[in-house]
Amino acid sequence: MSASLAERTEPVAIPPPVLDNVPVPDDVVVRNLSIAYGAAAPVLRGVSFAVRRGETVALIGANGAGKSTLLKACLGLVPPGAGEVQVLEQVFGGRALRRSGPREALRTIGFVAQKHNLVLRLSVLSNVLHGFLAQHPGPRCWLQATAPAALRQRALQVLDRVGLAHLAARRADTLSGGQQQRVAIARALVNAPRLIFADEPAASLDPAVGEEVMQIFTRTSRETGTTLIFTTHHLDHARRHAQRVLGLKAGMLVIDAPVDRLQREELHGFYD
């Protein structure tokens, strides 16, 4: 896990501008977003925030606060009930998104879901290669056996970065939960995305590997200017790996602060 992803795969994003007076575009803009599942009470209530290109943001909140729902709404997996989501200049609003999803923008997104990520009956390498499907559609990337050599090589390199190159040929269901999560992370990184959403990427990992994985994310973000939004229950992960913290409490955004200005008082009572 030595050399960086950036050296091996062409970065597709522009590094974030350093000058303060140059406007940095917003990769994610959420305006007044409310979401309810069916007739139940709303899970998200009037959430608004914006994430600038290249920013790393931690989303925290108690179980059931709505973190996963917010990420899914950003990815067009859950339609917004009210309000609007804009991702990479593509707007998800109302019910239109189900019909004609804005594929183009999504092709440069990496996503690690909280659970049920992998196709368990396929090999680890095949699962990672699925990360290329957005840019290389068609049967060749369905299975590792038929994938182009260059893509197989890149998939193996990214697997090496998460420490699992030696398991490339194994079937995904023979891996431990933490190993499966790392395969999902490799699949999200393999396409050199501009924007990464990761839902509790370190939750099933032991402290050392969790730290390593978070560092892979943040290093990728730093080196390629990738925007990163991750959820976590580890406040120290939020403190050390994010530039900014968003806090959801019962579906409302109650914290939105740069990490260095996040006060102890602000977190006081946050998890009550």
Place this chain on the structure above:
Amino acid sequence: MASTTEPVIAGMPRRIERPSALGFIGYAVALAVLVWAFGGSGWSMTELVRGIPSLGDFLLRAWPPRIERLDSLFRALVETFQMALVGTLVGAVLSLPLAIAAARGLIGSRVLAAAARGLVAFFRTVPDLIWALLFVIAVGLGPFAGTLAIVVDTIGFCARFFAEALEDVDRGPMEALSAQGVRRSDSIFCTLMPAAMPAFITTAMFAVEKSTRSSVILGLVGAGGIGLELKVAMDLFDYPTAATILLMIFALVVAVEQAGAWARRRVLGG
């Protein structure tokens, strides 16, 4: 007693939900329908008992089985199995696209899904013997007509269960891929197909068994296979030959079922 001091928590679900008034009416109607159906089916214990000696008479006249034409009978049996195998294979392959179209929440188009489901239901509800009669008219007497009938019958069976298998697969991996902008068709083939594959294979195995049984019958209308031999033997009161044919069919069906069970164990175990 420690248990009496434990607080009672509200909201314990009932062990068995009490049926509603509508539910009671439902049970009563179901019972009435059963009684009515027994009446209409002419079910009669006395007739059944009276019929047993005639069955015994058939068995006495059929014994011992006649094995003179064993080689030509065996060829007909093999043809039966070949029809079943090819018909099921073609039917199962054709079932895949139909199942994808028919499965809920996969393709989005309600019209297409309803059309696919309707077609599959139509294939299923028309009996295989009728399909065989139609295909005999279309392509003439012989095994090809029977094979086509089995193809249609297999689609009616497989496409339905394939669609249900696809609906049962966890959609998590598919969501993860569509979140990254992967085309719907690619994510169906990458995530749903591998996960549903064991169900597909076991369903197809059942279909082979089912087809073997029906391909025996198809011969009765001249659509190939050993059924024709059986009909001729029965029509000529050649019961010993009929007995041989019945034993051969029995052996074939049991062999196919055993092989199918073994293959299913292998698929589900691996």
